[in-house]
Amino acid sequence: MTDPLVQRLRKLDACAVSDALDKLGLAGAITGLQQRSGPDQGGGRIAGRAVTMKVGPGERPPGPTVHLGCRAIESAGPDHVVVVEQRSGVEAGCWGGLLTLGAKVRGTEGVVADGPLRDVDEAIAYGFPVFARSLTSRTARGRVVELGTNVPVTIGAGPDAGGQVVVHPGDYVLADRSAVIFIAAAEIERVLQAAEDIVAKEAAMAQAIRAGTPIAEVMGGNYEHMLQKDGR
Numbered sequence: 001m002t003d004p005l006v007q008r009l010r011k012l013d014a015c016a017v018s019d020a021l022d023k024l025g026l027a028g029a030i031t032g033l034q035q036r037s038g039p040d041q042g043g044g045r046i047a048g049r050a051v052t053m054k055v056g057p058g059e060r061p062p063g064p065t066v067h068l069g070c071r072a073i074e075s076a077g078p079d080h081v082v083v084v085e086q087r088s089g090v091e092a093g094c095w096g097g098l099l100t101l102g103a104k105v106r107g108t109e110g111v112v113a114d115g116p117l118r119d120v121d122e123a124i125a126y127g128f129p130v131f132a133r134s135l136t137s138r139t140a141r142g143r144v145v146e147l148g149t150n151v152p153v154t155i156g157a158g159p160d161a162g163g164q165v166v167v168h169p170g171d172y173v174l175a176d177r178s179a180v181i182f183i184a185a186a187e188i189e190r191v192l193q194a195a196e197d198i199v200a201k202e203a204a205m206a207q208a209i210r211a212g213t214p215i216a217e218v219m220g221g222n223y224e225h226m227l228q229k230d231g232r
Helices: 004-010 014-024 070-075 097-105 120-126 185-210
Strands: 034-037 046-056 080-085 110-117 130-135 145-149 153-158 163-167 172-175 180-183
Touching: 004 046, 004 172, 004 185, 014 172, 014 180, 014 185, 034 120, 046 070, 046 110, 046 153, 070 080, 070 097, 070 145, 080 153, 080 172, 097 110, 097 120, 110 153, 110 172, 120 130, 180 185
Parallel strands: 046 080, 080 110, 110 130
Antiparallel strands: 034 130, 046 145, 046 172, 153 163, 172 180
């Protein structure tokens, strides 16, 4: 059964939700994670709850050896987005073609990878949405390992390069061509309400422009003050 909060989030674009975060004084909008594949080879909004994975150099956690990404895929399904941290600086894929196929078969909404994506042509062929920091041909083998699944991950390049946020398992994710948005589960209701209010106000403004109202009049003081915390 689809999460009703995910259904509401899926109807919104990243810019509206980013504005809602600004209005509420919350972080969570991340730029620079480009959409590399999707239903039309680059289009398609995704929304869901985060299944997280951390990748980097080091030793695998104790336990049976499982290929990187398999635990995350097995934890995910409809209404989930796999969120990967690979910010080590090592050029090595943190997601690839067989993982993309596995996630698609599970019905996962998509993948957001703060790191290099491998096998992008396969993701395009599958029509599966993947957002990634960069592309590479270099394998993870011998370079990076899975350091944890469903653990907190840090996504983003920092305050001077599009922001940074810690994402926890179960947080909400929205991604489109403008940005990737992360919303803490505890904040989702008020973020959705604020974003829906913004969308309604902008729709009314668009209608006024179509009706012939001068754009300077439409985008006057009301637009400039729309994100103030007093709700104007």
